[in-house]
Amino acid sequence: xxxxxxxxxxxxxxxxxxxxxxxxxxxxxxxxxxxxxxxxxxxxxxxxxxxxxxxxxxxxxxxxxxxxxxxxxxxxxxxxxxxxxxxxxxxxxxxxxxxxxxxxxxxxxxxxxxxxxxxxxxxxxxxxxxxxxxxxxxxxxxxxxxxxxxxxxxxxxxxxxxxxxxxxxxxxxxxxxxxxxxxxxxxxxxxxxxxxxxxxxxxxxxxxxxxxxxxxxxxxxxxxxxxxxxxxxxxxxxxxxxxxxxxxxxxxxxxxxxxxxxxxxxxxxxxxxxxxxxxxxxxxxxxxxxxxxxxxxxxxxxxxxxxxxxxxxxxxxxxxxxxxxxxxxxxxxxxxxxxxxxxxxxxxxxxxxxxxxxxxxxxxxxxxxxxxxxxxxxxxxxxxxxxxxxxxxxxxxxxxxxxxxxxxxxxxxxxxxxxxxxxxxxxxxxxxxxxxxxxxxxxx
DNA sequence: TTTTGAGTTGTTCGA
DNA sequence: GTCGAACAACTCAAA
Numbered sequence: 001x002x003x004x005x006x007x008x009x010x011x012x013x014x015x016x017x018x019x020x021x022x023x024x025x026x027x028x029x030x031x032x033x034x035x036x037x038x039x040x041x042x043x044x045x046x047x048x049x050x051x052x053x054x055x056x057x058x059x060x061x062x063x064x065x066x067x068x069x070x071x072x073x074x075x076x077x078x079x080x081x082x083x084x085x086x087x088x089x090x091x092x093x094x095x096x097x098x099x100x101x102x103x104x105x106x107x108x109x110x111x112x113x114x115x116x117x118x119x120x121x122x123x124x125x126x127x128x129x130x131x132x133x134x135x136x137x138x139x140x141x142x143x144x145x146x147x148x149x150x151x152x153x154x155x156x157x158x159x160x161x162x163x164x165x166x167x168x169x170x171x172x173x174x175x176x177x178x179x180x181x182x183x184x185x186x187x188x189x190x191x192x193x194x195x196x197x198x199x200x201x202x203x204x205x206x207x208x209x210x211x212x213x214x215x216x217x218x219x220x221x222x223x224x225x226x227x228x229x230x231x232x233x234x235x236x237x238x239x240x241x242x243x244x245x246x247x248x249x250x251x252x253x254x255x256x257x258x259x260x261x262x263x264x265x266x267x268x269x270x271x272x273x274x275x276x277x278x279x280x281x282x283x284x285x286x287x288x289x290x291x292x293x294x295x296x297x298x299x300x301x302x303x304x305x306x307x308x309x310x311x312x313x314x315x316x317x318x319x320x321x322x323x324x325x326x327x328x329x330x331x332x333x334x335x336x337x338x339x340x341x342x343x344x345x346x347x348x349x350x351x352x353x354x355x356x357x358x359x360x361x362x363x364x365x366x367x368x369x370x371x372x373x374x375x376x377x378x379x380x381x382x383x384x385x386x387x388x389x390x391x392x393x394x395x396x397x398x399x400x401x402x403x404x405x406x407x408x409x410x411x412x413x414x415x416x417x418x419x420x421x422x423x424x425x426x427x428x429x430x431x432x433x434x435x436x437x438x439x440x441x442x443x444x
Numbered sequence: 445t446t447t448t449g450a451g452t453t454g455t456t457c458g459a
Numbered sequence: 460g461t462c463g464a465a466c467a468a469c470t471c472a473a474a
Binding site: 139140141145146147149150387388391392393394438442 | 465466467468471472473
């Protein structure tokens with residue numbers, strides 16, 4: 001029996017964790033390790049809400065590992081240095097992790113792998129955060145899909161990996177370890193009125209059970225109404241890995257099988273899981289999307305970028321009730337309903353004529369479920385800047401969207417009680433802005 | 445190589 | 460009030 005170090009990144013769970021499972025199987029004794037990377041903490045897109053959710057989830061992981069005889073170690077710094085230190089400290093013979101397909105994460109892993117190898121320590125990575133990665137879902141000519149529907153068809157046709165159980169760990173000698181850092185120690189602070197959801201593997205599993213017990217069977221019909229609890233709300237858990245996509249998929253399929261008369265409702269939820277993997281493979285194969293339009297020609301769009309308008313959008317003071325309600329939901333809870341993400345993104349780009357990347361960064365700073373690939377994909381879709389994007393002339397009318405998806409104004413009332421007062425006025429005129437946006441795109 | 449069908453989530457206009 | 464067409468071509472995927 002030997003000792004391994006499992007490097008947790010965005011897989012903060014014990015159950016159905018392929019890298020951790022393999023570490024326990026091949027080595028027996030496993031220390032967990034989490035690194036607060038200086039690079040990530042300095043990133044202007046980093047935000048307090050997601051860090052708060054992460055810290056809560058890490059603490060749950062720490063307790064979970066301790067109960068099983070393992071231990072979670074942590075440090076802060078730069079990856080190569082800290083991994084070498086952790087390996088020396090624990091006497092680990094191997095480091096395991098789960099594959100990270102974000103450009104910065106991948107570059108970091110290459111450096112760490114090389115440094116560890118020089119010490120004779122292998123870094124082994126598993127495909128864990130998707131059911132199918134970019135190597136598996138390819139067109140007949142071997143190139144990746146850039147259109148969703150055929151991608152989804154190919155994805156569905158593949159045999160699915162099954163969840164693995166939580167591993168049995170051999171006890172490890174405990175090492176001295178300070179308590180996890182607080183948000184303030186990491187240099188972040190939540191707004192006073194913030195209501196951040198609880199993290200942790202258990203919370204994720206409970207929410208999954210709740211969603212699959214009923215809402216999934218009405219998903220297609222109810223998911224577009226922000227006043228209802230019609231969406232899964234699993235995104236924060238999938239983002240930090242307190243839930244595994246294999247587990248979510250397997251249990252969702254089981255729930256659908258139990259009520260075949262509602263199959264279409266549940267399949268619509270599966271489609272959302274496929275979107276998540278679609279955008280991951282887009283980011284992996286086309287990493288330039290992180291810093292600009294999928295199609296380079298769209299970089300030339302002449303956005304107005306009015307800072308006062310951007311500020312009004314951020315604060316939920318545009319005078320468009322559903323847009324403002326949505327932004328206030330984001331600011332207060334760290335989460336925004338899916339349809340509202342489209343509406344607010346479309347409004348920023350097509351009504352305020354502000355660069356989608358401004359909005360993308362704001363969402364990253366504010367969302368508990370902040371995820372580079374999904375957020376970037378969603379924004380490019382709304383801004384019509386890439387393949388498979390929304391056609392540019394298909395512009396949401398925020399008030400028509402409100403009539404349709406918040407017909408009784410219940411959601412608006414919750415966040416924008418002043419919407420009925422005479423002083424509440426739109427900062428722009430939708431019809432006019434719409435024509436300007438059309439002209440902007442037509443000029444390309 | 446060529447051809448054909450299709451592409452998450454809408455809105456507006458005019459009959 | 461309802462309904463179909465226009466919005467604008469373009470590129471992707473697959474046969």
